Amino acid sequence: MLVFDADATRFLDDIYLGADFARRRRANFDALDPRPGERILDLGCGPGHLTQDLARAVGPGGRVVGLDPSAAMREAAEERCRGMAAVEIH
Numbered sequence: 803m804l805v806f807d808a809d810a811t812r813f814l815d816d817i818y819l820g821a822d823f824a825r826r827r828r829a830n831f832d833a834l835d836p837r838p839g840e841r842i843l844d845l846g847c848g849p850g851h852l853t854q855d856l857a858r859a860v861g862p863g864g865r866v867v868g869l870d871p872s873a874a875m876r877e878a879a880e881e882r883c884r885g886m887a888a889v890e891i892h
């Protein structure tokens with residue numbers, strides 16, 4: 803079973819920037835159709851790529867809560883979303 807530790811986080815953080823994952827993330831984003839002011843739960847947010855996209859869409863008046871059981875993933879998500887008023891990572 804894949805363990806989402808620091809090594810896996812570094813590996814996936816990079817992989818998720820690739821074209822195939824970017825397309826899938828865009829498809830999820832489009833399906834959600836996030837609007838300014840909305841509140842969204844990103845369950846299993848991982849390193850926070852989608853969390854960051856969602857936070858831009860809901861804006862400072864909205865909220866995106868990223869939840870993940872992996873400390874390394876949460877750390878990467880916090881780094882990626884640093885300074886975004888709409889984001890909470892837990």
Ligand SMILES: C[S@@+](CC[C@H](N)C(=O)[O-])C[C@H]1O[C@@H](n2cnc3c(N)ncnc32)[C@H](O)[C@@H]1O
Pocket residue numbers: 806818845846847848849850851852869870871872875
């Ligand atoms: C493959 S990553 C996907 C990350 C992100 N959702 C994305 O699409 O870029 C899966 C994430 O789910 C998290 N995860 C695993 N089991 C979980 C559970 N039971 N509840 C919430 N998150 C979980 C892992 O720690 C990992 O960060």
